[in-house]
Amino acid sequence: MYPFFLQGESGQRFCIFHAPESRPLGAVLYFHPFAEEMNKSRRMAALQARSLSKAGYAVLQIDLSGCGDSDGDFADATWEAWLNDGMLGYRWLRQQTDAPLYLWGLRSGCLLAASFSERLQEKANFVFWQPVVGGKQHWQQFMRLKLAGEIATGGGKEITETMKRSLESGQNVEIAGYTVSPQLVDGLRKAELMPKGPVGKVIWLEVSSREEASLAPASLPFIEQWKAAGAAVDALVVPGPAFWQTAEIEDAPTLIDATQASIGLAA
Template sequence: MKSKKIEFTGSLGDTLSAKLDLPDKEQKGTVLFAHCFTCSKNLRVMSNITSILAELGFATFRFDFTGLGESDGDFANTNFSSNVDDLVAAYKYLEAEGNAPTILAGHSLGGAAVLQAAHHMDSVKAVATIAAPAHPAHVRENFSMHLDEIEEKGEAEVTLAGRKFTIKKQFLDDLKEARMSDFIKKLDRALMIFHSPLDNTVGIDNASMIFNAAKHPKSFVSLDEAGHLLSDDKDSKYVGRVLATWAEKYI
């Protein structure tokens, strides 16, 4: 797999860091991939999935959302809507480069984001979610002990996965405004849902809600004993293989 480092302008005007992973053989299509909440494009699960996709002929464009990883910007000024808009900005960059994505994929909150962003991407034929919440407000549970402080003071510093982040009230308000069911019902693209029945972060009931709201063609793949972050390499590589095989039907 060959990788190119890329920079493009995000939805809030900041420079975002990206990687374009390319197959060594003829390219079948391009996957635009959204990482999980407060994660980065360099998370091992993403590297594993993109390496398998490249092996099977797919290029993958992955990037750090505004204020995360190697991207510029202040995370405190972002929200779910800005993540969706960053995805659209990434799509427009690829489109301008003559490499418009045909597949859209997202992990956890990134999965919820791709379900909304797909409506702004004409070239996308299929969408895949991995351990995605049926509603982005699910992420409130990550800082539930600070909700009163955020409401009263307008912001609070929270620790997520050992790192400190400032969460502002506007972030919570934006989550409340996100309406997922209509976006899922009107997706008008093939949908693949990956989820583990043992996911203790985003329960399997979220996969059921997404599946029931979506119209055909739709598919569900159980990730058996996988954790939410697919920390075991065999789980993320399995997702990559199934995603590539499934996606070929729609490109």
């Protein structure tokens, strides 16, 4: 494991590179989720990255602008800046290896990975963990954190309208301790989990605490669109906790095992 900083246009980006012991079977670039989900997921992302490295894959984790240990404030982050950070990490990773590329995303990181692939000149494989299929719905869910404390007093609708007016006038809004810019909201709301460039394998994994769970209904039409674009899609549900949102930090070892098995078949 090799921690370091990459110099971007607006400061340094903290990275962790997990190098395999031999020639890499694949090059994996990780896109982390939005806001507090990133913090909740750090352990699982680290466990998976180490596991992939032991299996022969080169894995790069990068903290996007305003997130984690990277420079910048979350309030200044934009969707475009995060895509630029992805290119920064991609170029560094490609200097290390020319092995087949895997873009690995968790939650809204899947949206970033798909959007980012449009900028590439090569075919990408994807690993989607509990993918967010629509940024608009994801933003609405995030806004509910702000509304939760206001509903009891009947101020929920007023708060919603106030936030909308603030964003429309170019002002930042604060939700659950995160100050979010209109530019970031606009990019997130427009994002959908659609194929944007040449695509190879898609490993689509969802987690459920219920027995005999099936894929989320909202996922099915998007999976079909990836198949229609020529992707070989391996989609399944594995048992485990929703570690990206649980009160305590939790592990989902079956998700790691399923990822290892699927990415091994795709190699």
